[in-house]
Amino acid sequence: MSRPPRVAFFPDAYDEANGIARVCHALERYTARRALPLLCVYGGRVTGVRGNGTGVQVELRRGPASFRLEHDLTFDLLFWRHYRRVLEQVQAFRPDVVHITGPSDVGQLGALLGHRLSIPMVGSWHTNLHQYAALRVRKRLGWLPTKARRTVLGGIECAALRATLLFYQIPRILLAPNDELVGLLARRLHKPTYLMSHGVDTDLFAPGKRDRPPGPLQIGFVGRLSAEKQVGLLPRLERAIRSTGLGVAPGSGADRAVLRNLARRRARRRIREPGPLCLSLRI
Template identity: 35%
Template sequence: MRIAFCTETFLPNIDGIVTRMCRTLEQLRDLGHEAIVFAPEYSNRENVSEYCGFRVIRLKSIPFKPWYPELRLGMPSTRIYTELKAFEPDLVHGVNPFVIGMWGAFVVRQLDVPMVASYHTDLHQYAERLRVPFLIAPGRIHIRSLHNTAQLNLTTSRPMVDVSAEMGIKRLRVWPKAVDTESFHPENRDPAMRDFLSQGEPEKPLIICVGRLSHEKRVSWLLEPAKRIPGIRMAIVGGGPAEEELKAMFAGTPTFFTGYLRGKELARAYASADLFAFPSDTETLGFVAMESMASGVPVVGARAGGIPDVIDHEVNGLMFETGNREEFLSQIERLIRNPSEREALARRARLDMEDCSWRKATQRLVGYYQTAIRAHRRWNPSEWVA
């Protein structure tokens, strides 16, 4: 099968959408499929022109200023049409379609090609956190209209099916969750990494948080545990627009900001911690939670978005009610004070993640593609997948 991806984010960005894209492309290659990727061009950064043997077509873009300057909005380009026509795809997949996805949707009509779209961002939550609530209503209309041009729409977790349906998006299926259980493994636990993360105090309980340092991720919620739980160390892994503000906020607490870690370093960081504290309530899935669990480190996460699709409360981790800072703090304290419970949750977390392979998820995705192609052949949208 020949698949064209139109995505609003890609390398060198590091986020859950990019992780899913990269792992999926690798699996598609191994399964014998062909692909091409249309993605924004990032100014003053290294823009890869291919990934695992597949071409990456970069499109001119502008920053989403002043609200989210690291987000790039792809500009209209006839190159999408010419490159898609030359590639002759069997199907186009719009990943979180907004601008590039809009042009991809327009072109698929011209070329008479089926389309699948996937919804990865909780628009309402992000708009509220970025203080742009005036974008919610027009954004919902735009996103709904784009998705409903597709033969099939995918969400990243079961809870997001309901969110998407409430927006008016039709023909919904779940793109199965997956994690690399070979790269992220308890065997990566490393005394030298633990010493680094704890800044020379490896004997103390170590809390980790991995992710983008931006306001919508609620990283500031980690300040209370850092201040109020005695005898701990905390490591915050990642970077983003709020990094300097957060460093100033956490000054004087037992907290270390590592910056971005990748590959084996990141895998060792996860496995060398005792607990992953995850305050974000804007996740449509939560790849970092899955990576931590695969590493044998239990997660305290919000009962919101896609997190309940990952964490089974008091079975493989703990959850707290979104917005409840005190419960977030108390669940962290509970696991810090009860190593035996923490270890039991860790074992079950690893076991549960072992069943979430990228090969299985990608084979299911290819099945969805085949369903969309069959639906497209019927021509009549009223007969598309219900």
């Protein structure tokens, strides 16, 4: 193909505060700088079309039949009512590829259009929905004995993974953010799967821009306050690193060794570097 491919992009999130939305905006900026053709279809508060030529945005209002997934993200059970409107935009744009990012209301609409119009599809994996499902339910199962709770949560995670993989059977090519997920998708779905690395803008996030005066080291958390982010560990971490001796947060799991090492380093640092090690949580 001598010309750049025309891509119809159906991201799960756009204006929300999450990783998919950030990837979406980064992709839009990239294509705009290089004048590459991109049609971006996403869910929002109003319905309308903006842009022309190489960059077109189609915002589709989520209605009263929506239920909340996050404080700023919903799923509209009647989102397919926008089908004809989006069909017209897709046919006018004439994409070579449809890119979907997950089984959201927007992603399902994009997959339907790609299938009916026989447009090759690419699917990118951004969220471990199966793990999220188990983490969201875990707090509600505190009344169960430990062994029974683990069995139920394991079953939920396996069922959610199978359901998610059914959706990712639709695209021809898959993208994933790390080698572990690349291997999982390639092994389970037998499709070409490639690494889609997520990076950091080192010009924007550069140490030279820091203007905080010297003082205690601060550890900050920036992210969604959701169960899957394990933010419940932050107070435990604070107690561990403020300890006068060797502090180890209670509980078990993959993070236990990390917390133990932090506590040990904190205990040694108290001798060399007086002053507290602060944990800052900014919402």
